[in-house]
Amino acid sequence: MYKMMVSSFYNTLINKDESIALDTMLNIDRIRSKGILFTVSTSALFRTIIYYNDSYVFSDYISCYNGAYLYDMNNDKVLYKKNIPVTTLKKLIKLKGFDMAFCTLNDTYYIGRSYNYDFSIEITDLDDFVSFHKNDIYQIIIHYKKKDLDEIIKYIKQFNVNYFFKTNGKDTFIEIIYKDIDKLNSIKMICDKKKIKLNEVVSVGGNSNDLNLISNTIGNCVKNGEKEVKKAAKYVTKLDRSLGVNEVILKYFEV
Numbered sequence: 001m002y003k004m005m006v007s008s009f010y011n012t013l014i015n016k017d018e019s020i021a022l023d024t025m026l027n028i029d030r031i032r033s034k035g036i037l038f039t040v041s042t043s044a045l046f047r048t049i050i051y052y053n054d055s056y057v058f059s060d061y062i063s064c065y066n067g068a069y070l071y072d073m074n075n076d077k078v079l080y081k082k083n084i085p086v087t088t089l090k091k092l093i094k095l096k097g098f099d100m101a102f103c104t105l106n107d108t109y110y111i112g113r114s115y116n117y118d119f120s121i122e123i124t125d126l127d128d129f130v131s132f133h134k135n136d137i138y139q140i141i142i143h144y145k146k147k148d149l150d151e152i153i154k155y156i157k158q159f160n161v162n163y164f165f166k167t168n169g170k171d172t173f174i175e176i177i178y179k180d181i182d183k184l185n186s187i188k189m190i191c192d193k194k195k196i197k198l199n200e201v202v203s204v205g206g207n208s209n210d211l212n213l214i215s216n217t218i219g220n221c222v223k224n225g226e227k228e229v230k231k232a233a234k235y236v237t238k239l240d241r242s243l244g245v246n247e248v249i250l251k252y253f254e255v
Contacts, residue, residue: 002252003196005031006187007245008205009042009049011247014221014242020056021242028058030255039063039190041183043139043166043175043209046071047106048118053196065103065138066164067186068177080189082178086134088159093126095142095155102129103139103221109162115143115171164209175209183213204237204248205229220248 007013014020030039038047039061046064052061061079062071070080078176084092099112101120108117109129123129139164143150152174156163160179165172191198201217203210206225214221214232221233222244230236235251237244249255 001038001200002202002203002218003194003200004039004187004190004202005238005249005253006039006041006183006201006203006217008207008210009040010223011206012204012210012241013040013245014052016241020052020058020240021246024242024246024249025058027246027249027253027255029221029254031249032058034254036253037061037190037194039187039195041067041187041203041205041210041213042108043164043207045106045108045118061190063183063186066162066175066177066182067180068138069105069233070186070189074111079193080186082181084137084161084176086130086142086177088161088178089134089137089140089192090130091143091159092140092156093163095152098152099143099147101141102133102137103141104133104136105138105233109133110137113143115168134139140195141173142176143171146172162205166207166209183209184216187213202252203249218252220251226239233255 037060038060041063043066049062059073070084072079101108101110105118107121109121109123111123114120160177161176163174163176198217203213203217204220206222206229219233221229221234223237224240237247239247
């Protein structure tokens with residue numbers, strides 16, 4: 001019997017128009033009414049997921065910034081958080097010449113191009129920004145071109161960070177969080193709390209930051225997911241994004 005379902009958010013639970021399919025919403029409600037926990041595991045801002053929950057309450061737990069911030073929705077409680085230390089933040093900022101974004105709980109601050117971030121604010125004074133937000137940065141995003149990738153990796157490997165590669169259309173970027181953190185670790189925290197085994201967790205995603213989670217649970221990949229994630233998954237959906245999530249629900253749960 002499966003006791004929890006975990007879904008990635010961008011390119012998985014929500015569609016290109018940022019909606020959640022009605023059938024998916026209804027079936028999430030149905031499995032939650034049977035006591036199945038539903039968790040969103042994402043690189044997105046905490047504020048973004050809360051925004052969706054304001055109009056449609058669907059998540060028991062929210063794991064943001066690839067696991068750096070874990071929140072219990074039912075008890076209105078932070079279970080875990082780990083920001084990027086200010087010393088590391090200052091060093092990463094020294095990597096000049098790239099568009100960068102810095103994710104707090106509520107906003108995305110950026111240098112260079114905006115890239116349509118959620119709740120985005122342009123940084124006008126970098127020193128003031130670091131001084132004010134030095135303990136509130138959970139994720140850094142660096143946009144790059146293929147020719148610059150080796151330079152970026154060589155630089156960030158000097159520090160105590162974990163990182164994931166992602167693409168969005170023609171854009172390529174790296175998401176950086178504190179060391180030893182990823183989506184799987186945050187889900188393990190919930191499992192330990194609720195006495196759930198990893199083989200009782202059904203997961204669905206499609207990006208490289210989902211790979212460890214999908215490989216260690218009953219992992220599924222949406223049709224539009226990346227090749228390496230599809231290879232690791234036990235099942236690849238026939239449908240994209242939100243309808244793919246619904247397909248996973250119908251495969252594993254009675255609704």
